[in-house]
Amino acid sequence: MESKDLRKVGLKVTLPRVKILDILENNTDLHMTAEEVYRSLLESGEDIGLATVYRVLTQFEAAGLVKRHNFEGGSAVFELDDGGHHDHIVCLECGRVEEFVDEVIEDRQKAIADNLGYKISDHSLILYGSCARHECPHKEGDD
Amino acid sequence: MESKDLRKVGLKVTLPRVKILDILENNTDLHMTAEEVYRSLLESGEDIGLATVYRVLTQFEAAGLVKRHNFEGGSAVFELDDGGHHDHIVCLECGRVEEFVDEVIEDRQKAIADNLGYKISDHSLILYGSCARHECPHKEGDD
DNA sequence: AGCACGAGTCAGAATAATTCTCGCTTACTC
DNA sequence: GAGTAAGCGAGAATTATTCTGACTCGTGCT
Structure with missing residues (x-):
């Protein structure tokens, strides 16, 4: 029953x-665009x-229910925020x-950050590449 | 004489x-938006x-003369690409x-990436925080 | 240097993602 | 169950960026 979650964060x-x-x-x-x-x-x-959808997702973000990520390719994606931090690897x-x-x-x-005199409030680490199923085609045994 | 650089990458x-x-x-x-x-x-x-400006910057990017970064806050920023890779820390x-x-x-x-079976082609690491000049005001000896 | 031609440029239209506006509706309070 | 303020939907507005079409300039050839 998610209604509790909504109440908890002060949303009707x-x-x-x-x-x-x-x-x-x-x-x-896990990662959906507003369009999706x-x-x-x-x-x-x-x-x-x-x-x-945009309004609600933005409210959810403000409330800490979801996280917004800006991967390459235009649209922002949203995912449920379980509280735990993690980084992302994206197959292009x-x-x-x-x-x-x-x-x-x-x-x-x-x-x-310490070294440079910054206090970190957030960070974004995204690795872009190609996943296993897109191995170089001139290798045998490929997809 | 930068004209050489342009020629070199095949741009008139x-x-x-x-x-x-x-x-x-x-x-x-070092980091300018197209607007700037x-x-x-x-x-x-x-x-x-x-x-x-947009077209030229995009061409420069394709030619490897500049890099485009998408920091938070809407607009992309461009910087000269000296060939060396580096990450960014941004004061919010x-x-x-x-x-x-x-x-x-x-x-x-x-x-x-190796572990997950990805071949990395690029990555983006951006730390967001506040730099030294924005220390918490209730500490003495501040700016 | 002069010409031809294709690449480059300009202004404004077009697109894409996202946010705002405003009149109508619904959730929560009593 | 009614009142009220918050929320919603449709479309307009905004922002960042790219495309279009007509005009111009850079480069190679002479």
Whole structure:
């Protein structure tokens, strides 16, 4: 029952909010654009406007329910925020996104910022590349 | 004489290109938005359209003369590409941007990608925070 | 230097992503 | 169940960027 989550963060429990949260929770793809959420809503038969999707996602972000990422390629993507931090690796060929955490990197970041006299409030580390299924075609045994 | 650089990458030596390259080379701020380059051109008395600035910067990017970064806050910023890679730390309060390189992080990134079966083609690491001049005000000895 | 031609440029239109506006609707309070 | 303010939907507005079409300039040839 997600309505509790909404209440908890001070948001009225409205149909669009519940539905959007539901989609974010049940979608196999963890990272969705506003458009994707919108289309998913339409498919579920919900008549919710794209503007509402953006508004709600932005509210969710402010409330800490979701995180917004700006990967390359135009649109921002949203994912549920479970509280834990992680970075991303994006396949430029198929769009697959995976998450990872690396303590060594996190520590170095802190050290670097410290060194330069900065207090870090956030950071974004995104690796772009091609995943295993797009191996170089002149190798045998390829897809 | 930057015209050589342009020739080298197969771009005709035109006034807009030379002027834009000139601005990128002589501006104190290493990271400029297309708008900033455009305004800088106007100040120099050049009558070059914003669309041209975008086009030229995109060509420069394709040619490897500049790098485009998408920091938070909407507009992309461009910087001359000296060939060396570096990451960025951005002060959210004053907009200052500094660069850094850390071999440990670079190595870990490669290892992580390897581990997940990705071949990295690029990556973006941006630390956001506040720089030394924005220390918490209830500490003595502050700015 | 002069010409031809294709690449380059300009201004403004077009696009894409996202946000805003405003009149209508709904969730929560009593 | 009614009142009220917050929320919603559709489309306009905004912002960043790219495209279009007509005109111009840089470069190679003479």
